[in-house]
Amino acid sequence: MTIDELADHGVERMDEETIREFLETQATGVLGLPTERLPYMVPLSYGFDGETNLYFTYVVGNVSQKALLTEETAAASFLVYSADTEYMWSSVSLEGIISRVPEREWDSLGDALEPLQRPEALDDASESEEVAVYRFEIQTQTGIRHAGTPPEMDPDSSET
Numbered sequence: 001m002t003i004d005e006l007a008d009h010g011v012e013r014m015d016e017e018t019i020r021e022f023l024e025t026q027a028t029g030v031l032g033l034p035t036e037r038l039p040y041m042v043p044l045s046y047g048f049d050g051e052t053n054l055y056f057t058y059v060v061g062n063v064s065q066k067a068l069l070t071e072e073t074a075a076a077s078f079l080v081y082s083a084d085t086e087y088m089w090s091s092v093s094l095e096g097i098i099s100r101v102p103e104r105e106w107d108s109l110g111d112a113l114e115p116l117q118r119p120e121a122l123d124d125a126s127e128s129e130e131v132a133v134y135r136f137e138i139q140t141q142t143g144i145r146h147a148g149t150p151p152e153m154d155p156d157s158s159e160t
Helices: 005-008 016-025 065-072 105-114 120-128
Strands: 011-013 028-033 040-045 052-059 075-084 088-101 131-147
Touching: 005 011, 011 028, 016 075, 016 088, 028 052, 028 065, 028 131, 040 052, 040 065, 052 088, 065 088, 065 131, 088 105, 120 131
Parallel strands: none
Antiparallel strands: 011 131, 028 040, 028 075, 052 131, 075 088, 088 131
């Protein structure tokens, strides 16, 4: 089914402002990086500048598959979603350019570099291990959401 066909079931497209607000209130998503066979998918915390850039901090250690793949590509995808219930969910799919941010620029990123939340183990590791920061510049975005009970299940609906 297309998104337009799902409108009959309460699914709606998100406009740019709604997408921006959603990205500002979330903290994690799934990064998709291309490989020869299948996409490499990795969950990540992110910071958002409120405009067009997400920031990822990788704990790279001695070897990091995601850092190696990121260095080999320019384009990536990122999915941010929230599913509170089966009738209350949002999903934003982003495509963009990913590139390493030089360490000399980190201080100028301010709050955009800090995700709303990050797993404590990664926070601890980032203090003792090597880290790298990457900028994901959003090129295209699509957001959909379902914000309530479908009309056919709503007792107040005239469609019964």
